[in-house]
Amino acid sequence: MLGYLARRLAASVLILLGVSIVTFGLTFMIPADPVAMIAGRNSTPQMREQIREQLGMNKPVPEQYARYLGRLVTGDLGISYARKSEVAPLIASRLPPTLLLMLGAIIAELLIGIPAGIYAATRRGRFGDKAAMTLSFLSVSTPQFVLGLTLLYLFAYLWNWFPLGGYGKLSNLVLPALTLGLAGGGWYSRMMRSSMIEVLRNDYIRTARAKGMSEWRVVMKHGFRNAILPIVAMIGLDVGIFMSGVVVVENVFGWPGIGQLMWQAIQSLDIPVIMGVTIVAACFIVLGNLIADLVSPLIDPRIRLR
Structure with missing residues (x-):
């Protein structure tokens, strides 16, 4: 180790x-x-x-x-051209909102993608499989700003279930996290479906079924544990992707994270801020992948770190 x-x-x-x-x-x-x-x-x-x-x-x-x-x-990311202040404290002040949004988005995409992928895999070739994969394709293909504005119109403006924007309450988090989670959930469902179908073909699955074990137990106890490994690796990537790819979503919902900071820096060509956010996002990508590699053996003891 x-x-x-x-x-x-x-x-x-x-x-x-x-x-x-x-x-x-x-x-x-x-x-x-x-x-x-x-x-x-x-x-x-x-x-x-x-x-x-x-x-x-x-x-x-x-x-x-x-x-x-x-x-x-030494942690010195320079001085912002537009704000005339140090970049490191500026990014640090924007990290908590982005980390909160990242956590909410990962939870949302897992809750959407994993059940959809398992459902599609256990109904391969049938209507439920085709419907789940069609919805996942739509969620992946829809631009985030279109999806975000649609959710804002329906759930915030038309039905008034959630606020139009802002930060500080759980209700403020739901729509931006769902916007990111729907796109990620589409990828997760497709990945989970492929992985689960491959796992369900193995001999130990047929053995478990031959012993009279219920289909639910076969799928969740024997299939899910092995099929989840690619998803764990994707979560590690998502940590970095959400850190650098929330520019549009944070601006649509007025979320005060580093995505919004990045967008403002791009508009004003504030190079030190652009460089600083890029470096921070890269650090999170590396850290996320490292954590995913270390967690995988805990899920499947057959994996050995070499």
């Missing part, structure tokens, strides 16, 4: 190093002069040159990256 964990941590460091190189390249790929954004419209060439020298932007690119990496290791 310790050897595996050490290897995974080393690989994670290399992945994050690669992400840092890509995010650093954003400063050169974005068609905007960050110095002009910092100095303002009325700045003189002398002022801009002074700022460029203070920020080290007149140094060679390798030296600039080395300085960026050194600050990154």
